[in-house]
Amino acid sequence: MKNVNKVPIWFMRQAGRYLPEYMEIRSKNPDFLQLCFNPELASEISLQPIKRFDLDFIILFSDILVIPYALGQNVHFLKNHGPSLNCINSKKDINYLNFKECLRKISNIFETIKILSSKKGTKNLIGFCGGPFTVLNYMIEGGTSKTHSKIKKFVKEKKKEALDLLMIVTELSIEYLKMQIDNGANYVQIFESWAGLLESDEYIEFIVKPNKLISQEIKKHSKGIKIIHFPRGSRTNYKTFAEEVYCDVLSLDHSYPQEMLSLLREKNVTVQGNLDPKELLGGAKKVEEKTKEVLEKFKSNNHIFNLSHGILPKTKISNIETVIKVVREHETPK
Numbered sequence: 001m002k003n004v005n006k007v008p009i010w011f012m013r014q015a016g017r018y019l020p021e022y023m024e025i026r027s028k029n030p031d032f033l034q035l036c037f038n039p040e041l042a043s044e045i046s047l048q049p050i051k052r053f054d055l056d057f058i059i060l061f062s063d064i065l066v067i068p069y070a071l072g073q074n075v076h077f078l079k080n081h082g083p084s085l086n087c088i089n090s091k092k093d094i095n096y097l098n099f100k101e102c103l104r105k106i107s108n109i110f111e112t113i114k115i116l117s118s119k120k121g122t123k124n125l126i127g128f129c130g131g132p133f134t135v136l137n138y139m140i141e142g143g144t145s146k147t148h149s150k151i152k153k154f155v156k157e158k159k160k161e162a163l164d165l166l167m168i169v170t171e172l173s174i175e176y177l178k179m180q181i182d183n184g185a186n187y188v189q190i191f192e193s194w195a196g197l198l199e200s201d202e203y204i205e206f207i208v209k210p211n212k213l214i215s216q217e218i219k220k221h222s223k224g225i226k227i228i229h230f231p232r233g234s235r236t237n238y239k240t241f242a243e244e245v246y247c248d249v250l251s252l253d254h255s256y257p258q259e260m261l262s263l264l265r266e267k268n269v270t271v272q273g274n275l276d277p278k279e280l281l282g283g284a285k286k287v288e289e290k291t292k293e294v295l296e297k298f299k300s301n302n303h304i305f306n307l308s309h310g311i312l313p314k315t316k317i318s319n320i321e322t323v324i325k326v327v328r329e330h331e332t333p334k
């Protein structure tokens with residue numbers, strides 16, 4: 001055998017609307033959240049990209065907004081509009097009972113994980129949750145927002161309430177991840193998609209602290225589990241994050257500072273990323289070129305190939321195949 005390493009590969013949103021087999025199931029299941037709570041269909045959807053592309057990681061099919069749902073908020077996904085939640089302003093507006101009760105409401109997800117775990121073979125199985133601030137963002141904004149004005153105002157003007165709610169979301173997320181691990185996930189990813197909204201002290205309090213607590217509690221619960229963090233858009237704060245928060249893998253978008261790569265080598269943290277999903281809307285030649293660029297950029301780090309954000313619905317399947325082919329043909333010396 002040659003003395004070489006292969007770069008493992010998966011894609012954020014690998015099970016989704018660009019896949020005709022997903023659309024087929026989705027067309028018969030108009031309620032997206034109920035689809036997430038259907039273990040048979042959710043496990044089938046999670047495995048669709050594996051069957052088609054033989055990727056190295058299975059990610060649970062679900063959504064980060066099951067946590068506000070478990071806390072008693074109304075959550076709906078409207079066609080061509082994204083999520084919609086009733087607006088809240090403080091801790092009093094959520095009528096959660098206790099974490100056990102909350103998790104019971106979404107316990108079908110653990111059944112999905114059990115099914116996936118029994119079928120995973122040698123693949124890795126990723127469980128996930130949203131980063132607490134990102135979940136709070138949707139809870140306060142009531143959906144997808146361009147300006148994020150409500151959450152920014154909430155953090156500035158009602159900091160105590162904001163931190164109280166953030167702590168509830170953090171603690172519930174920890175219990176939720178532990179249950180995913182107990183049912184068979186061997187990786188967890190924390191999607192802090194809106195980390196880039198905050199700076200300085202707010203970044204420390206709302207991004208670093210809760211993510212750090214999640215890592216600590218998950219490692220305490222289960223040493224062997226691998227933790228992937230994704231504080232998207234953190235720019236120079238990516239460094240602060242890596243210095244403060246335990247990560248086995250750090251997912252990078254395009255905002256990270258150059259010195260990150262040597263810092264992550266020193267800390268023995270694997271880099272995940274970071275092909276721009278927009279590249280997958282173009283031609284094959286460019287896709288091949290850009291994929292090679294990513295492999296070259298991270299060649300001195302431990303690397304899991306991925307995108308800098310989720311696959312877009314208009315992505316051509318042939319472009320996904322091109323990326324996989326280039327990554328599979330690539331070998332790095334041990």
Ligand code: CP3
Binds near residue numbers: 013016077130144193
């Ligand atoms: O990656 C995967 O394949 C696993 C499943 C997964 C979904 N959402 C399924 C989904 C994961 C890991 C997520 C995470 C998620 N959900 C995030 C963090 C990552 C990111 O994208 O920043 C966020 C912010 C959400 C919230 C969310 N869910 C939004 C804003 C939307 C609507 C807009 C959009 O991007 O599609 C969703 C819907 C959603 N979640 C779909 C899927 C497959 C599309 C639903 C459909 O079929 O209509």
